[in-house]
Amino acid sequence: MRITVEITKIVHSSFVILLTLFFGTSMLVMTPKPVNAQGKELSERGKAADTNKDGLIQESEARGPLAANFDDMDCDKNGGLDGAEISGFFSGSGCPEKAIKDSGKLKTAKKITSQGKKPTPRGRPPQAVKLGDVVSKLSSETYQIVGRVVALQSGVLSARISGTINLVSVAVGERVKKGSMVAKLAAGRLITERKRAVALLNRQNAVLRVQKTALKNVKRELSRMKSLLKSAAFSRARFEDLEGLVSEKTAQVLEKNAQVAEALASLERIDIDIRDATIRAPFEGIIIQKHVEVGTYVNTGAPIVTLINDRLLEIEIDVPSARINTLKTNTLARIILDNGDRVSAVVRAIIPREDLRTRTRPVRLRPEVKPTTKPFADNQAVLVELPLTSDRPVLTVSKDAVIRRANGNVVYVVNGATASMRSVRVGRGIGDHFQILSGLKAGEKVVVRGNERLGGGGKVRVVR
Template identity: 30%
Template sequence: MTFSLQTGRLASAAGIICTLLFFFGATAFAQGFGGRTATVGVSEASEEVLSIFTDVQGRVAAGQATAITATTNAVTMLEDLQVGDTVKRGQLIAVQDATDLKNRLALLEAQQVEAGLRREETLVAISGDKELLGLLEAQLTLLEGKAERAESLVARNALAVDAGETARNAVFNVQQQIAQRRATLTSRDAQLALADASLSRIALEIGQVKSDIKATRIAAPADGQIIFLLPAQRSFSREGDVLVRTRASGNYEIEAEIPLQYLRFVARSNGLEAVNFAGRPVRITPRVFLPVQNIRTGTQTVRFAVSGDMPRSLQAENAPVTLKVPTTSPTPVVTVPKDAVIPVSGGHVVFAAVDGIAIQKRVRLGNATGDSFVVLSGIDAGEQVITRGNEGLVDGRKIKIGDPGKRPAGPKGEKWTLGWTTRRGPAEGELVLGKEKSFFNDEPVEVTRTGDDIAFVGKLVLPFAVISLDFKGTITGDSMAGKVTLSGFPSGNTPTLDFTGKKAGN
């Protein structure tokens, strides 16, 4: 009883397995396993010494902006500009009303003339005082001689004492006048110095006012793009009020929070690659490691300089950038061409060419490097991977290496497309009826024709077995119909299905 029960269970399990194998075979057939031999292009998975990279999100950090300000307190008229416009160095930005400055200039110029006249007056007075001083000094010489003679006569009692004293008093009076005149000349010299200083001061003020008048035509100090513009085109502005802000096109950097464990690899690198949202690459180099760390994320802020011109799409503050950050020192890694990688649900696959069969392998990708991907697992260096003609491949498909873009002429004869339906869906094959040779899915077959009846046996290569397809049908014009029997399944099943065919070109 026990033996019978176990035998029954084994038989039941074998039946289930056979049924599953049949369904798998039908599924594989419906998907095209072992159909026509596909022509593919291949490339060898290579080993390179590279760093493994990871993506780190960064942003564009704008440098300092240039503020263009009002130069005086006056009504200001902006030029016809808009935010985003590009301005050149020296381009006119705004004009301020210079009426008050011009009035002040006229007043200063009048003061300059007045100061000049005063200086001339002082010079004339100095000249007169010097001439008068000369006369007094000559008079003093004469009077001193008279006084000496009078004193001599008084000493000999030839002249009265009063007369001698009168002569000496005359000398004293002239000496007093000379002293007064010299003091006046000193004062005149001081007045002349003050006049010269006043003229110099007025000249400086005139120069400053003229410079201020010229500055009322406000121009851009450097090339840049307008990022701020005063809302009112005409308004009163005070000196120092910001009218326009610009930023140079190259005044941008890239800032990113780099994980602490990767900092040493970034520091050793000669440069990194970053891409914008559209995938356009830019080359960047670390400029400074800022002394700012985020304890929560375990990162440190790094600023990168952009090599060459900054792409237009990145010339915006906070524009997103993806950095390719090295996570290891350069080590041997396996790389495959990008054309070999096919995205699928949950990851990526690569088809390897093994003994004329396409073998699907799931791979785990690393970073991109040029036209290749780093493969972390799934493919070994030296394997032949399919790079062309892999779009419609399925696991186990027969392949031959060639140029998928060139379709071979193929055997000559009547070309038919045969179709049938399995439990898992439709399937088809190509039949060529030649005068000397016939082919089914590019493999030679023996075809027996009796009138309109036709019979042949084709082969189907599956991963687990080689299936025979026994076709028996009838040709009616450009159509064909009949039965196909499938045999060779591990389960032993031999399903018979209806098939139809159409002649090529119809």
């Protein structure tokens, strides 16, 4: 076996030597294919993007830089990108050369090269970009902020007297009208006290009538004694006694009048307690909590139910202090509900109280509720669209123009056909624009598309 291999090697070497002597050395030199004519096969990443598996990246399949520079990269204009076209664009060698199959054309090409003509240098083509303007104007934006529903009438109904709950006539979630009964305390003891107070008042009135009659009789006798002043029947001692008796009877009548008034006040207080034993709704609303049950003993001030007026509501939002100066009362706003419905609202008041932690101020809005509007709930979260207009011009640029870097924000400013990178200081967002605090001037052109591959800047080609 080893002898056979050695013989084969000797024969092969002899055949090569004969070919060299007969055809010359040029026969053994193979002309390599142009590098750019090879490698048309897509990379593994390109194959993953090739959804229709036709070996090309179609325009509908292109993403990122491929989509932004598709027309420049499609050298043969066949509507697809192969591996060579992609490689040539990103390596900076440009479009791939087509393989020259005709030997005559190949010789001509070699001859031209041998005559000293240099091939056209190839470099990376200018980056295709779209531009936007740096604008200075009064900004008008719709500021979205989360607010909450606030009930203007809500509170806990408490017991005004002590006693045992005898009746609770409402349930949680039930709507009540103004003045309707909510609960009732046992009033038997109060009714008995009232009867006693009435009897006491009647007795005091009777005594008062007796004393008034006695005072009247003493006054009449004193008057008769005065008429006998010049008569022999006049008695000075009797006259003075009658004067003292009149004063005494007058004082007794005054004291009894006070006792009658005291008894009357006690009766009125009992009547108030009897009236307070029945707890009534002070306004129309819905019972949202019940604190007692029948048989519960409560003291004065104990909570009975919690009532809320769901038809008298406002919206409260916390607006940043930096934006509050552009907001005015009677400004028309819009409320977005959970189901997508929109309700108009008007700014009623700007509360002059600031939260030091959040640097915000409360603003109250009055919603214009229609009969078809979904009912609000107390403390419900809603989204408020608040129109705000700046009181001075603001320098803005499209958000697409700003690129965030580790050392800050940058934009690419275009002057002629060259883009240069510039650092900027960005403020708040205004719609699809950023406020520019420094770094740009009004009227400058900035790159809003294609800036992700500009690096430090360079030549650009503006497309629309």
